[in-house]
Amino acid sequence: MPQPLTSRRALLAAGGTAGLLQARTRAFAQAALEPRVVVVTSFSRDVTTPFVQAFERANPGTKVEIQNRNTAAAVAFIRETRSSPPDLMWASAPDAFEVLKQGNLLAQPRIDTAGIPERIGGQPTNDPDGRYFGFAVSGYGIMYNTRYLRANRLPEPKEWADLTRPVYQGHVGISAPSRSGTTHLTIETILQGEGWEKGWAQLLEMAGNFAQVSDRSFGVPDAVNSGQYGIGIVIDFFGLSAKASGFPVEFVYPTVTTLVPANIGMVEGARNPEAARAFIQFLLSPAGQQVLLDPKVMRLPVRQETYANAPAGFPNPFTNPSLGARVRFNNDVSEVRYELVNSLFDRVITFRLRELTDAWKAVRAAETALGRRDNAEGRRLLNEARAKLTTVPVTEAQAADPAIAGAFRATRPDRPAAGRQAQFEEEWDRHAVAAYAEAKRLAEQAQRAR
């Protein structure tokens, strides 16, 4: 019996043993579309409904059946339903498609991609083997509530570094990268764009301003929309669609961001291959691309001509080449440390947010005090405190070390039990608790120093 593995890592590990599925022989491959097509997707109703309606209008007689699952669950679902799989996998995260591809779970339909550039913002749009296709691109950035900023007299943030400023204390929200594939990409982008140590330092200082680390991707736009807190770190279409729906919010791309394609792929052994192929083709067609500009969808199209119909101020990677260009996102680096980064983020930020924000509050209070009454001893203590608060207990080399990062992959029978994940996590947790307490103490000392 196959183990129920949903982790993408685990999937990758187990995928090799999955074996090739026998392709069904289809006597009438070119026949008319099947009456239904089953789509597994991580996209919300907001995204799927306009596409489904448009597709069904264009292809009467074919019903699109949507099955909502988060990305990891969708991958597991496809793996476990090899006997009667869904037809299409439709999701953001390219890495999920990579997992499926390596597990021989994606078919290779004939799709016409003419008119779609091979790269947007430096990233390849489609799988070179033609097993999955980018139909939109997404970048990551900062969403903020204008009413909230005005009421709290806060400046509008532009760059990640802005979010480290003390003025935003308690006003910023993010979702946990372990819970949200898009946030993971944001974190990884910052780590690659700024470098491991500087990246973590920035993240930890930003975290000092976090009001919340949400466990759902949607927790962040919801909270910014409703003004529970003012600023959220989100994928672009959250901000853009909220704005298009009338919420008093804005969205900006910081310089360090990356454009990543959102994809669709046909599942190997799909029972409705013709309808599935037609759906992919529709997504990539000008008519399908136009749907991306629906106020509730608001994703960046992969066809340049579609941008002509976009509302004013809509980001356009074709005319703004700097968008997403600064970071060359390295998939291999990301791949190796995927679970480790998530777990580390949870240990030092998500689960210890109160301790972390308390320590930062103390540091900032000390900074204010020193601003009025500067002295060397205070500076020294403060620097020490900052160092405690901006260091993670893992080096970049360790994060890439299979002996450590490997512990975060699913257990395999052939791997010795040494270096178990739980031990690392416990170690990091202790480190975080101790470092934050120490930093707080140092900062309080610095505040009193004269």
Next chain:
Amino acid sequence: MSATASRPWGARLRIEASASQVAAAAIVAAFLLAFLVVPVGRVFLTAFAAAEGGFTLVHFADFFRTSLFIESFWNSLYVAGMSVIFASLLAVPLAVILARYRFPGSALIAVLGVLPLVMPPFVGAVAMQLIFGRNGTVNLLLMDWFDVRLDLMEGLNGVIFVQSLHYFPFILMNLSASLSNIDVSMEEAGQNLGARGATLLRTIVLPLALPGYLAGASLVFVKVFDDLATPLLLNVTNMLAPQAYLRVTSVGLGDPMGYVISVILVVVSVAAMAASALLLRGRDYATSQRGGGGLSQRRMTPAGRIMAWCFVVPALLLVLAPHAGILLLSLATIWSFSPLPDGFTLAHYATVLRETPQFLTNTLLFCGIAAFIDVVLGVVIAWLVHRTRLPGRALLDLVAMSALAVPGLVLGIGILRTYFDVHLPGGDSLATSWIMLTIVLAVRRLPYALRAATAALRQVHRSLEEAAENLGAGSATTLARIVVPLMAGGLAAAFVTSFATAAVELSATLVLVTRDVDAPLSYGIYIYMQSAAGRGPGAALGVIAVVVVAICTWAAHAFAERERRRRSRTVEPRGAA
């Protein structure tokens, strides 16, 4: 019974059980085995499975070495305990007013006391954020007027706040049922011996109502302890259930820690229930021979009435806050950083009614069937346990009640693993069909129905059944003709509880539902809520859910009331010697 105990099991079976009893037990056991024991067992094996195969305790050692898990464990206990306390503060006075006094607002209490249950907890949490959150209506107004902010929704406090408001009806319903089943003569005897007012309440009434209270309180404890959606929506992660969920969904189902936490959740839940059972032992107050004489309801003094209103009105405002929040959200155009929405519209209702009317009909169908299954199973199990000497009957009860201690997520995954490869005609998997969803809802809510059935059965004096047997009725006839009609009020309550809670169940639903067309309301709400473009349609669906379930609840309540009146107590029963 020394002579009996020494008999071999087979002989005991022959002597102590009739064929119909054995058949009924076998059917119930098969159901529980197939849809609870086996799926959960499959999931649980993982907690003790070593990577190399075989048995290991190393994962448990890891759990107890990890300070985050230990902290989560204490947090969960703390939150569950405090929730019971706050829920009691709300429920006990309401129950006393409801059961003891002729109070003009009684109907209001009865209906509104059920309202929190008809709202999916995660919807409640969303609405509570909007009303009581750091920049919710209340705080925005408070900051405007007094420049103060109440951190009601922050951290563990937020969870306790939301859970207390959501689950206090369990205590209210159990306690008021138990209060109104106390024979009037019990109270009169107390009065006769000089007790009155608060003394009477403290010395006679409340101790007699203790079984009901404990049943409700232990339920609240376990529900809160196991609850996932509320802490998650409030972004509280350092509790056990969220930790298990996070492990299973982010590290992967292959990660044993999720299962270890599941086992611990189950152990604590079982312990809580066992403790309540121990406390209840020897307190079986079937005081009246006629199925409850009813506590005498008395007139309130004007001062008492004012006091009651002063408690009831704020309590109900609090209870209604999530409903008001969700109603506002469903009608709002844009609601952002302001006490009230910018404008109002019915467009969200139009959207959901046009796009997805099936959510509503599915809920009525699935949950109706599930609740019916629950009532039938509940009655049969309660009857087997309390009215027969069938060997193994206690085990049956234990297994059925253990569903309470199984998080929906775990059951859902177990069902998926066990039944995915069973295909229905047409090629769809049994595990993801609506039939399985209905069965899972029934399994999940069976404990409620079973408790209600047990409570109702306890109030039916044995002699009423013996009289039927004496007149020639066999077990089945006695159950159908005497026991069930006498339990009608209690069973209506069981049906309502099962139905309403099934209608708002999400965790197993999320795992099992694959298609919109087969999805119930709670799933629809969840799906609609996943939107950065406004949660209006989700809220609209939420309001529809509340209204529908409220109507059903009211109907069942009306039915129960009619039953109660039919057995009018104009002539008081004579106390048995």
Next chain:
Amino acid sequence: MSAQGVDVEGVSFGYGATRVLEDVSLSIRKGEFFAFLGPSGSGKTTLLRLIAGFGTPDRGRILIGGRDMTRTPPWSRNVGLVFQNYALWPHMTVAQNVAFGLERRRVPRAERDRRVRAALDMVGLAHLIDRRPAQLSGGQQQRVAIARTLAIEPEVLLLDEPLSNLDAALRAGVRQELVELQRRLGLTTILVTHDQEEANAAADRMAVLDGGRVLQMGTPTELYDRPANRFVASFLGTANLIDGTVEGGVFRAGGITLALREPATPGRATLALRPQAIRLHRDASGGALAARVLRTEFLGGHVRYTLELQEGQQLTTEEVHLRGRDPLAPGGGVQLEIDPQQVSIL
């Protein structure tokens, strides 16, 4: 040997370690009105319930009409039980309650209606046929309970403390009705009661139970006149129990010396002395024993005295009250005489 009514043969029963019945045997004749008499906790109700089939004896057999029914479930016994609390189903009307047993026996509707009416006529409640139990008085409820049982024409009628829930004023009347009904139907009937007057008045024969054992069985007069032990003697009516010795047909204790009319084994013995065996003599000459009046209770028809003999022995006696004869005042002296015909040696 079966009496063809109800035979209980060596029945023992208990709950866990608690013994409720210990080796109980008795035979009830067909058509007989039998009573189980005993204090609460004596096991009498348990025995009745075993006969009805509620519970299985740990040992022993129960025969009804000569057939072994020990393992027969209650619903197959055709034994009618009237519950102490009547156990009328509150959700059914009187008619539905009474018809229930007939429905179980698949009696055709017309016949069933007739028998329901007949049973209610028998208890004089035909006019209340459509009421619910809650709308009836206690006495009416009890009669409905009896009608419900009689409607199935049971082989044996079991009455569990049927009068205990009734007003004292009602009891004698209902008891007479019960006895008349039983005589008319010739129904084997077992009455469980802790009230000796009830048992004496109604039963042809009775068994006195205590501590799960049958202490004595017989007609009411046999048991009253010749109690087998101290418990029976004191439980049935009032008895003075005097410990002493028997020697050569003479009983001695303190100041009492009594020549016995019936043979008795020599040695230590207890004398049971009914109040009416003591005759009081107000004039100093007539009596044999001198006593002092300790307490006087006027009970209407008679006066009860507690007397003390010179040796300290206390005796209770009664005297019929007649107009013009004032009760003796406490403290005064009196002479008494014991009628040797009326005593028994235990």
